[in-house]
Amino acid sequence: MGGGLLKPLPRRFFDRPSHEVAPELLGRVLAHGPVAVRLTEVEAYGGPGEDPAAHTYRGKTPRNAVMFGPPGHVYVYFTYGMHYCANLVCLPEGHGSAVLLRAGEVVEGVELARSRRNGPARKPVADRDLARGPARLAVALGLHREHNGLDAVRELSGPAALAVLDGSPPDPALIRSGPRTGISAAKQTPWRFWIDGDPTVSPYKAHVPRRRNTAATSVGEAPSS
Template identity: 80%
Template sequence: MGGAELSRAPLPRSFFDRPSHEVAPDLLGRVLVHGPVAVRLTEVEAYGGPGEDPAAHTYRGRTPRNAVMFGPPGHLYVYFTYGMHFCTNLVCLPEGSGSAVLLRAGEVLDGVDTARARRSSRGKPPPDRDLARGPARLAVALGLAREHNGLDAVLEGSPAGRPHESAAVLEGRPPAPGLVKAGPRTGISTAKEVPWRFWIDGDPTVSPYRAHVPRRRSAAATSVGEAPSS
């Protein structure tokens, strides 16, 4: 997988059993694997719990749509946005808490041909740096959609006990501390000043920062935040 310096050891569930703004910077450089595709995370955003973070899907409490965020840590929360895209998050804190980290961008390490095919438009794939550059692109490259909502991304116990289709977060290769940068979350209109977006400085796969632009129709934002009522 992309070089001997990358560790294949899976992260334990305890890694995710922390506040999302602590988990988020620690996710940089980790590797999310789903099927044949592996992506080294280079940009993420943290979202808090009910009543704490007005930009979070869980701000007003549990609904059928956000129920996975209230489940055990280390599971995938995959949601549909703008009527066309899926975005992927990793659930944090103990069960019942309602918090997660949005996976915004990464570098495809394994399964590049598969990711290219998934991301090709009219037979023309994008540059490799753009394969998972942005939350919707990352989900497409990894082949994650509605049916993967709630998928466990922690490898525990015997592999025989795992479902046929599974995901895993591996130790990967965390960046040097000086390369981890933090700033405002992108594309949201509330709590946009909260510096819970984290990225690896200088990495070409990091998506550009975009301030929120109001849309004419009601829709979920391209983050864990601002979902319409379920």
């Protein structure tokens, strides 16, 4: 990609608290095979016992085990029975922290990303919306359950390689922060970061409690990371 000018970020980049890593991920490029996305919006999630919105808040489980592994790996989870979302693990092994990848601009493999997002019977998706939202980003990049745990700190090689590349970080004056999207716990923590004015940033949505349906079992809220 980019004539070979972009380089993978080193593991030490991720070996820090997630709220420090998150704003510095903006403008970086996540490449998975032939598709690459320049990140424009992310959210940080803390570790066990410190961030009630994080999947790791109550400790290690089979589902969140990757978050307790080495930094720089990708944590992919399934939510609401419909969507996959991707995170990048932070801090040393055992800490259980990550950054949710919320939105970005598809900069390589646009046609493939379009085919993944449009589908055979769907209305065509505008390019700005190809990776505008965490589930859309995962679809555009072709990330699924089997990619959970892949190492994103590596050289690009092979048709399904995954790497976070240095990219082009924005002017610091354009970086904004605010409450995380759609969560009920720790909802005022300002760990959502985005590039101001970028058209691929997803709209902010506050948490809305789901009403219980007496005719069916309601789906409980899933934390964002």
